[in-house]
Amino acid sequence: MKGFDLAALLLNPQFIAMLGHGLAMTFVVAIGSWLLAMSLAFVLLTIRLTGNRIAEACVAVYISYHRNVPTLVQLMLWYFGIASLLPDALQEWLGDHNAEAIFAIVALGLCQAAYFSEDLRSGLRSIGSGQAEAARALGHSYIGMMRFVLMPQALGNAMPALINHTVSLFKNSSLAMAIGVVELTHAVREVENESFRTFEVYLVATLMYLLCSLAIMAAGTLLGRRGQTAGAH
Amino acid sequence: MLANAVTIVQDNWLLLLIGQYPNGPLGGLAATLILSVLGIALAFPLSVLVALARLSHWRALQLPATALVYGVRGVPLLMIIFWVYFMFPLLLGVSVPGSATMLCTLVLYEGAFLSEVVRAGIQALPPGQMDAARALGHSYSRAMRFVILPQALTNMLPSILSQFVSTIKDTTLGYVINVPELTFAANQINNRLLTKPFEVFLILALTYYALCFSLTQLAAWLERSIATRRAGPVTQPLVVAQ
Numbered sequence: 001m002k003g004f005d006l007a008a009l010l011l012n013p014q015f016i017a018m019l020g021h022g023l024a025m026t027f028v029v030a031i032g033s034w035l036l037a038m039s040l041a042f043v044l045l046t047i048r049l050t051g052n053r054i055a056e057a058c059v060a061v062y063i064s065y066h067r068n069v070p071t072l073v074q075l076m077l078w079y080f081g082i083a084s085l086l087p088d089a090l091q092e093w094l095g096d097h098n099a100e101a102i103f104a105i106v107a108l109g110l111c112q113a114a115y116f117s118e119d120l121r122s123g124l125r126s127i128g129s130g131q132a133e134a135a136r137a138l139g140h141s142y143i144g145m146m147r148f149v150l151m152p153q154a155l156g157n158a159m160p161a162l163i164n165h166t167v168s169l170f171k172n173s174s175l176a177m178a179i180g181v182v183e184l185t186h187a188v189r190e191v192e193n194e195s196f197r198t199f200e201v202y203l204v205a206t207l208m209y210l211l212c213s214l215a216i217m218a219a220g221t222l223l224g225r226r227g228q229t230a231g232a233h
Numbered sequence: 234m235l236a237n238a239v240t241i242v243q244d245n246w247l248l249l250l251i252g253q254y255p256n257g258p259l260g261g262l263a264a265t266l267i268l269s270v271l272g273i274a275l276a277f278p279l280s281v282l283v284a285l286a287r288l289s290h291w292r293a294l295q296l297p298a299t300a301l302v303y304g305v306r307g308v309p310l311l312m313i314i315f316w317v318y319f320m321f322p323l324l325l326g327v328s329v330p331g332s333a334t335m336l337c338t339l340v341l342y343e344g345a346f347l348s349e350v351v352r353a354g355i356q357a358l359p360p361g362q363m364d365a366a367r368a369l370g371h372s373y374s375r376a377m378r379f380v381i382l383p384q385a386l387t388n389m390l391p392s393i394l395s396q397f398v399s400t401i402k403d404t405t406l407g408y409v410i411n412v413p414e415l416t417f418a419a420n421q422i423n424n425r426l427l428t429k430p431f432e433v434f435l436i437l438a439l440t441y442y443a444l445c446f447s448l449t450q451l452a453a454w455l456e457r458s459i460a461t462r463r464a465g466p467v468t469q470p471l472v473v474a475q
Contacts, residue, residue, distance in 0.1 A: 068445035069438045070402035073416060077438050080423065081431035167306070174309035178409055185311055198319050206308055206316070213307030 009200045015191045019201075022187025023208060029104050029183055030173040034166065036109030041116035048121060059117075066114035071107075072175050078107040079179040104176035108169065115165045123158030124150060156224070163220030167213050174209075184208060238432040245422050249440070252413045258332070260413030262440065268332060268407070268414060269400040272339030273347075276400075277393070279340060280347035285377065287352055298348075305345035310406055314338045318410050331412040335404065343400050350392045354385035388463070391456035398445045398452070405441075415440065 009015055044062065047055050066074070083091065083103060094102060127150060135145035155162075177186040188205040192198050242249070252260015259267070286298035305313065317338045321329045358381060366376035386393075408416040419437040423430055 064446060065438075065442060068398070068449060069441050070405040070416070072405040072408065073434065073438050073441055076416075076420075077431075077434040081434040084430050171307075171309040174311040175406070177311070185309065185315075188312075188315075202312070202316055202319070206312055209309055209312060210304065210307040214303070217307075 018187045022184040025183040030170045032105040033108035037112035040113035044117035045120050063114040066111045075107045079103040100181040104181050112169045119158045119161040123154035159224045258413050261418045262415050265415040268404045273397045273400050275340045276344035279344035283348035284351035302345045331410045335407040335412045354389035391452045394452040398448050
């Protein structure tokens, strides 16, 4: 093993470009799946609130499946399994458009939606029933009550859990390397193979992940504080 | 499709269950279970130590424990696996099998998460417990050992069980460093069959689902029964009436 030399890694434009592309892909996968997960979580929450027994049972099965099957297995089922069932034309189109990344975003997004919708639901359930009654008594429609009275409070209550799950979504984006997405962890392995500076490249990548995760946690604390002061008025 | 899946299970159930044992290393579901049971069992003492260090008044204990927890929480498990995978042989000077690497990683990773559970459990107890134990003449460590920890850990049993489920799910990542476990076995089958990836991975997903779902249900049941017991004698007749 070579002596510790961070400069040999950081001053090499080729390695920096590889790590940079990896980090960019990590952000694409993480942000893409976060958006998918959050929108789907609201859809799932709405279905649960309709009170239709069958629809509710379907959502419960969806959530139970995604919470009890390992994320890596869900990724493999999508990329190796479900992909093979798609029509040939679609498979070809996906092959031309970075199929790995698309399946990673879909699998991670669908998986995290289950967690997000549970967070939102428990946020909503922890609000006293008087809030809904007061909102209706003040003349709000159901939508208006949700939009102006219940959801702002529910989001505030759910914030710590949502932030935790956002961090784990960001960390789970590294699993995409197992199906061949060239994100940060994958790029690290490539740089390691070319530079043999294992320690340095792991150190740099670990710090990148750590900084991003801590930034998400810090943003969550700030948002939570803002939510609390807003609630106090 | 269902018939295909049944045939695959019939042909490969032994590989899925115990891997290539006795002709090779123990693998499959058995290895997954052994890894996760050992992982959580060894992570537990570590987590209690880390939790106590985080709650201690000595900064020399508090700071490294906090750094460990935040460090592990902020880095993907996959990165930690690669760290252990390459640091271990370097430090020990011998090559280490994948399952030992995975076990060490799991102990570190789950230990950090579990320490947050233990810490929350200790902090959730009313402060009067510690005050009373100290007033009775217990030292801090004896109060922790005989009064605080037994109560906190009983209350935390459901969360510890949930952490066990997470550990089972995390063992799948051993696949990346070729640890022979259930996901690895499924990939072996898939590589041999080549034409039925959906069936193979569906079987894999359903196996994990059955295992983790039953444990999650058990955790929920435990949580309810602990809540009932803690509610005290007022609810006792209700339980008997059922």
